[in-house]
Amino acid sequence: MGFLSHVPNGDIRQVIRHFTPNWFTANMGTGILALMLALFPYGHWGQVDIAKGLWCINSLFFALFSILFLSRAVFYFQDLRKLLDHPVQSLFIGAIPMGFATIVNGFFIIWPLRPESLVVATAFWWIDVILALISVLLVPYLMFTSQGHSMERMTAAWLLPIVPPEVAAASGGLLAPHLAPAAAENVIYTSYVLWAISVLLAMGILAILLLRLTLHKLPHQDMAVSSWLTLGPLGTGAMAMITLGNADFASFHGALTEMAHFAQLAGLMIALLLWGFGLWWMSMAIFFTLRYLREGLPFNMGWWGFTFPLGVFNAATYLLADKTGFWVFQPLGAAFTILLAFFWTIVTRKSFLGMWTGRLFRAPCLSEETGLPMACERPQKASQEASTMVS
Secondary structure: OOOOOOOHHHOOOHHHHOOOHHHHHHHHHHHHHHHHHHHOOOOOOOHHHHHHHHHHHHHHHHHHHHHHHHHHHHHOHHHHHHHHHOOOHHHHHHHHHHHHHHHHHHHHHOOOOOHHHHHHHHHHHHHHHHHHHHHHHHHHHHHHHOOOOOOOOOOHHHHOOOOHHHHHHHHHHHHHHHOOHHHHHHHHHHHHHHHHHHHHHHHHHHHHHHHHHHHHOOOOHHHHHHHHHHHHHHHHHHHHHHHHHHHHHHHOOHHHHHHHHHHHHHHHHHHHHHHHHHHHHHHHHHHHHHHHHHHOOOOOHHHHHHOHHHHHHHHHHHHHHHHHOOOOHHHHHHHHHHHHHHHHHHHHHHHHHHHHHOOOOOOOOOHHHHOOHHHHOOHHHHHHHHHHHHO
């Protein structure tokens, strides 16, 4: 199959027109794998060098995807509006700040930190905060006002625009200890607000999701991988509590010292609770995936959901191993990293093939992209169906 042979109408400009935020999930998955390889606790087999290579590749692809997405906004603005009105595609706007956050975190986890890179990382973090706020404010507003949704069609993908603020909060915990006290306090307070916005909203969505699964059973096969997304807010929520607790202890002085001790201990306890809750959702995701595999599991860009949620849960596991010393966490974290690398290898191969041939560059209403065939229906049609049912 030739390069871009399946692009719509054979027109290479359609790559820009049909480019969607789904592609930033590849940045999320690749970035989190790089970070977890850098933290892998066993042996010295070049994992840090591999992590650096993946981080560089991920940064280049993030720049490329950003150019394509901005080009669509400039040259195909009307089509971009259709994306915002789409009940599934719009959710992936949250993938942009989360993919960017993995690049920011690489400055602290993968590379040796220098004064110049600290300046860049600080600027990038504030940009990520702005992108996260756009995601968590804009997409829910569109869900409430112009999109068509129903309980039966709900999936864990609703979490995608909600999670970015707590991802930024976890990054803020890595950044703050390296800043001057005044700048560190700004980062820490902002991060706690971001955490509160994101985690509390995510808990509400998880409660509704539990009800939806009970009443309407599992979603369509094309959205099978969405079950793994539940790990995202729980893993990043736990990460942020630990990193911010450490930042409080390193940054607060004087009258705030006592509060820093409390925040560090309370953050560790909250992280343990969130991790335990995440372990239950992970078990459910594994059971669901095994069931779907028996029925058939068609590939779409939603398969990247195997990677980032597991990766942030993996990161929380490593942090708990470091803070508690409990013997279970470190080997379990290593096992999660191996599983993450396995998922990443499979999904990357399929995604690259789809990108090379152009098969994955399709209009937002195609199931290969959205992972939800019925989501192609316009909100007006859904409203008409509801009115008919009421009549």
